[in-house]
Amino acid sequence: MNFTIETDREDDGRWIAEVPELPGALAYGNTREAAMVKVEALALRVLAERMEHNESEAQPISIAITAA
Numbered sequence: 001m002n003f004t005i006e007t008d009r010e011d012d013g014r015w016i017a018e019v020p021e022l023p024g025a026l027a028y029g030n031t032r033e034a035a036m037v038k039v040e041a042l043a044l045r046v047l048a049e050r051m052e053h054n055e056s057e058a059q060p061i062s063i064a065i066t067a068a
Contacts, residue, residue, distance in 0.1 A: 005039055007032050019043045 007017045009032075017035035018026040025043050029035030050056040 003043055005036050005043075007035060022046050 003019050003021050005017050005019055007015055009015055010028075014028050014030065015032045015035040016026060016028050017032075017039035019039055019042075022043055025039060025046055027035055027038035027042055029038055047056070
């Protein structure tokens with residue numbers, strides 16, 4: 001299972017990070033790094049919830065970072 005973190009800077013200066021493979025997994029931060037840390041943690045929580053509710057099986061996870 002591979003996930004990509006895409007980042008972009010908003011007009012107001014905040015950074016947004018998103019995991020396209022997990023719809024709705026996005027987070028804002030004052031810096032690019034802060035947004036990336038938040039969305040990575042969110043992605044891991046989403047995966048944990050899915051496993052806890054038997055929505056997916058445990059699989060090796062790889063996270064690649066891509067700047068938008």
